[in-house]
Amino acid sequence: MREVSFIKQNKEKWLSFEQAIFNNDFKDPDELASQYIHLINDLAYAQTYYPKSKVILYLNQLAAKAFQKIYKTKRENTNRFVEFWKTEVPLICYQYRKFIYIAFIIFVTFTFIGVISAANDGEFVRSILGDNYVNMSLENIEAGDPVAVYKSGSNWGSFIGITINNLRVGIIAFILGVFGGVGTLYIMFKNCIMLGSFQYFFYEKGVFWESVRGIWIHGSMEIFAIVIECAAGLILGASILFPGTHSRYTSFKHGAKIGVKILISTFPFTFFAGFLEGFVTRYSNIMPHFLSVGIILITLGIISYYYLIYPFKVQKEVTSLPLLKPSFA
Template sequence: MREVAFIKQNKEKWLEFEQAIFGKAKKNPDELASLYIHLVNDLSYSQTYYPKSKTVVYLNHLASLTYQKIYKTKREESNRLVYFFKTEVPLIIYENRRYVLYAFLLFFVFTAIGVISAANDGAFVRLILGDEYVNMTLENIEKGNPVAVYKSGSNWGSAVGITANNLYVGIRCFVYGIFAGIGTLMMLLFNCIMLGAFQYFFYEQGVFWESVRGIWIHGAMEIFAIVIEAAAGFILGASILFPKTYSRLASFKIGFKNGLKILLSTMPFTFAAGMLEGFVTRYSPDMPRVLNVFIILFTLSVISFYFLIYPFLVHKKLNKNHVSTL
């Protein structure tokens, strides 16, 4: 069967699915499960005969959403918070993995711009970081403690203040996506150029590894979370620019809801980064080097696994459940 005929034959059924999923037509669980089986059959057919078609993407998206709607109320998933982090967010991340990829590509490009700019313009670091910060850090380097700035203030005061600031940055990265993603792009650009210039400054002063040992104890999760929050902003922007088969308003609602859930999922990591910065980073110069490295690699591994690997594992499990319902 030609793809056009396949779509024409099943269009009404798929529209019925959309109405059931987004609350326009109420279906009891048995009716929804019955429709779901038909949808999985259509998905399997399209994967076989039209593997590179947008129809496959569309049907897979519908199947995932329907699966969530049917199974999220199962007894073993009665804890809404557990379900949110264990299943819901990973599936959203998987569905929008291209935006996560875009965010990381832009992160590396923009950070490189910061490094290159700092390397080729002696005044660039002061322009980005400010004279006061640069002068203070130069004094700390002369005293033999490049990251002494993290010792200022109390443990709890630093942790709370830093966490609040990072949450503010993350929320802006997401919310600014409403400007067709341009606002999020500018937020990511500014923060990445600052990061690149910041790290080059320490490299230029000959204390790069000393700075890495301290700063990235909290920075691994802090920076990673900002990139994911930027991805959430891009999802929001894309929902406005590319509504697909939905009305622009319906697409915006979906994009906002999915992006917000991703933003919320980064907050535990942002809190953890704030606690590390307030209570651990300040002691980094006195730590054994192996402990510095372990904390950095461990925190980076945890957040990387959750946002980059775990969504694929959840999706794989979901596909097995698709097959088991046939």
């Protein structure tokens, strides 16, 4: 069968199934399972006979959405809390991976702007970080401890205060996505400019390595999580600007639901980053180099794997499941 005929023959069925999944119209789990199997058969057919077709991407995404619906409908003795992070969030991240990639591209771009601005304007860092903070950092550098600011306050006080602040930033970055994503971009711009100029400041003063060892012990997870939260805000904004075949209100509700799930998924990483900043970063200047570097690489590796690699693994498992009919109680 020619690809055009294949699409024409099944288009209405796919669109109907998509609408049912999107609007949560399925009442019979067995009906959903049956439709899911048909969909995967179509996907397998397309992969075999039209390997370069864009319809494969569409069917793959639709299958993932259907799997999430099936997963939610199952009455199994599983831990819903664990399965949320184990299956549901990775599938969402796979479906919306382009937004995550875009968020990282924007993050790198804005941070680079901060570095270039600080390098070409001697007063730029002060205008961004403030005179008090810069003067305090200069005093710490002269005292031989560039990141001494992380030693102030108690362990628990720092942990709680920092964690609450980071959660606040992430939540605001997501909520401001309601303005078509512009508010989220503003939060990214402000924080990335600060990060870029901040790091260049230490580079200019010849203590870049010392700052990296201190800042990124907690910063790997903290900043990565904020980027993911901004991606959730961009998804929210896109749901309003580009509703597709759905009403703008329906699209917004779906985008908000997806965005909230991604936002919530970052909270454990934010808590752990706050713990590191409150209890570990303060000892960065006395711990062995291999230990500080090891913590940075391990924390960065864990969160990178979860959001950038693990979703592909879960998606691959999902597309291999349809050959076995899902069992419902």
